[in-house]
Amino acid sequence: MTDDLASQGPFPLSRDDLLKAYRIMRTIREFEERLHIDFAKGDIPGFVHLYAGEEASAAGIMMHLKDSDRIASTHRGHGHCIAKGVDVHEMMAEIYGRSTGACRGKGGSMHIADLSKGMMGANGILGAGAPLACGAALAAKVRGDGGVGISFVGDGASNQGTFLESLNLAAVWNLPAIFVVENNGYAESTSRNWAVAVDSYIDRASGFGLPGVTVDGTDFFAVYEAAGEIIRRAREGGGPALLECNMVRFFGHFEGDAQTYRAKGEVEAIRASRDCIRMFAERVIEAGVVSRAELEAIDKEATELIEDAVRSAKAAPLPGPADLLTDVYVSY
């Protein structure tokens, strides 16, 4: 959270917040890169969907939120979790299916949640988070606490009825709801350009009577400024909005995806030209607000944090047989 008085140089964020945003993005990247390696080694059960390359979206939006603001995430939710403040050790333990995990080993990668941090859950059902975020926004509106509910969908789930119904409901009820379309160009393997019949999500938003904004989702500052305006407006009773972040996915749909549907050299090219973290670092260093050494120190801390998270996750106890039957009902 930043106000203009505390902003630094050409940026609308304080130096501390710039460092915080960098730390979030760096932590996400380290988390995902490490999962990519460990998954290939066969250490991790199930399957994981990695957020690497998309960090500027999570960080740029979540920098505006408090714990009491709610987000409903997607199957590709690790980045949203970290940016919303979910404990990295608990996340890693969850992905390893340990009893110390964020969900005691019962949810896994696709269901990490921490309601105390306003993280309503990653979601294995695409588009399902949009109505839930409307509910969070409704709760905030009924209480009048100025909170917001934010739904993330990919370009794929933006075609789901739940998402489209939610745009209408939020507009009709004038909810403090924000719909973020993280457009990485692919619905699993299917091209967004083929599967979404409109060229711009602004058109889709206006079709439901709410404003839409499109930004370069690899540009942290573009996301941060657009999200800030939309969130402020929602908090003040101005109603819902849609934010499209055009971004890139460094890995496949899930780990193990050979990505044969992508162009040859595509991934190498986007890593070279559209790495949101590198672009962020260059801009803040160039502006003289933050030194390279400071960022390298954060890099090192992020690496150590993830290493420690993996080490402790592997050492953590597995759930016991009794855990199979608990946590179904509050009371039954």
Next chain:
Amino acid sequence: MQNERIKPIVMPKWGLSMSEGKITGWLKQPGSTIAVGDDLLEVETDKITNVVEAGEAGTLRRVLAEPGNVYPVKALIAVLADPDVPETEVDAFVAGYAVPKGDDGAEAEAAPRYLFTETPAGTLRYAKRGDGGPTVLLVHGFGGDLDNWLFTIDALAEGATVYALDLPGHGQSTKAVADPTLAGLSAALRGFMDTVGIGPAHLVGHSMGGAVSMRTALDAPDRVASLSLIASAGLGPEINHAYIQGFIAATGRRDLKPVLETLFADPGLVSRQMTEDVLKYKRLDGVDGALRALSAALFDGGAQAGVLHGAVAAAGKPTLVVWGGQDRIIPAAHATALGSNARAEVIPNAGHMVQMEAAGTVNALLKEHIGVR
């Protein structure tokens, strides 16, 4: 058709809500000679099973109602007649018998089963039966309500003006119990008497209601004509704390039924409907809190907080004490706590709900003590 020598036996009406009863069995065979007060048959209502006693003497000439069948209140179920009345006359009586109408319907119109009144202690429900004669006020016990007087109220109302109320926290009265002590309940009782306009009354109290009646006799002696204490609290420290705790804790039929069974010498009297009625009461918002407050104030740690027999003995009110010999809630030994200052009667084969389980005997004692003719 009028025939003074032939007397109908009809399905009785017990309490305020009974509309029909099921014959569970005849205790006398056709041809038997019947004396007043003899046990004739057992009838099961949706509340409880009870024995029908003979109100008149004669020979049981016809048994018309079959066990297992359900008959409406006032339906002809048997015929008494002197032995020398010809069979043809008895048959003619049966054939021509008409269930009396009119008075019952008019009574139902004129006197609603339950009344409500706004008192300083909140809204209280009560019933009023009968007119003239002495004024009687029936006070139920912990967790009870005015329907605990199912078999009492109409019997007394034959010669008295009888009121029965639901204390605060009970029945359909307000569930707020501002002061859960005996003094507080007594104040609520007096507030009720003021509001309804009840002058000095013969107080009949069951269990906790007995202690409330005693407290009232001490705090406002001019309001109390006499005391009838039935399985009463306030006559000694002992009380079955497991019952109190079990009654409070039970949330379902399966928990509650065994608790209610301790109230009776014959646990078979606890019907499904009786259990369900108590559950319906216990489910109401505020009841749990009221019962817990009363229990904490009156029976904390398993001992009665208000033991009043010394003071009551000194107060000199005419007092009747009635107990069931098999009372498992408050020991029957308390019956003699008032010594020579009261008439004490212990009815052997009855439990804590002695006024239900031995209704005929208890009603006779009450009528005699109060002077109901």
Next chain:
Amino acid sequence: MARKISMKQAINEALDLEMTRDPSVVVMGEDIVGGTGSPGEDDAWGGVLGVTKGLYAKHGDRLMDTPLSESAYVGAAIGAATCGLRPVAELMFIDFMGVCFDQIFNQAAKFRYMFGGKAETPVVIRAMVGAGFRAAAQHSQMLTPVFTHIPGVKVVCPSNAYDAKGLLIQSIRDNDPVIFCEHKNLYGLECDVPAESYAIPFGEANVLRDGGDVTIVSYGLTVHRAMEAAEALARDRVEAEVVDLRTLSPIDWDTIIDSVERTGRLVVVDEAHPRCSIASDVAAFVGQNAFGALKAGVQMVTAPHVPVPFSPVLEDLYIPNAPSIAEAARRTLSPTGTSPRSIAA
């Protein structure tokens, strides 16, 4: 103070009392206010059958009409429940669950388990169930077994106004998701209902009639058919014990088993289709846990394995009736205790 009111009034009263008691209770659904944004009256309908009539005048914006958009508003109710509200969403006809089922069974039902016990979702989804309304195949189903199958939701189906009020109040106060099934043909049925608030705990079946010869288990509308059958059987000196389950998840196995252990005979009546139904569930449970007590094969009386038909003559055949229940009870009393293969199979 008890007075006679209808099940429809009892449900209205439960909503009113809970909205008054707890400001976090909100009610939403299609036409539950009725007429929002239209040129006529503000609360024109109060629900498609008038169940929520009058609540808008008392509670204002805490009653929300929704667009025709079940996924969005049922999901919003569920999301809001995880954020501290106690929403009651009306799904009008339970048949409409097809368009919002994901929000119920993948979201609400699973949050608590999936999130390691760290979520509470105190949402109530009210919906009309059952046939007999001449409303045909997409507005008449008894889909209780579908929800009962799913861990994480509770399923309630009252048979009378007293139970409806107490069970709905419990549903609203309950901290788990509840599917509250209202049989539309019971809406007008009156019984004694206290004016005060009260909650009936889940998992406590009601025994409506004592009997030692055969146990008849049912829920919802067919409880009344079972009672009619029991009266008919009583005329032949067969005493049936009638158990009204009230809640299907949780279910009161103890009361069923206790009764069967006394009677040795069981008829299960279910307005749902026979396969994977409440009837087959109860039959299987008793077969597994009280086989020694059974003197005859368990009889199921259900709707047939067909959609609900429209034509009144066909729909009347579809709904389990008292004669078929009594006949099933008599089969358990026949020497062989078996039944001919029915269209159910």
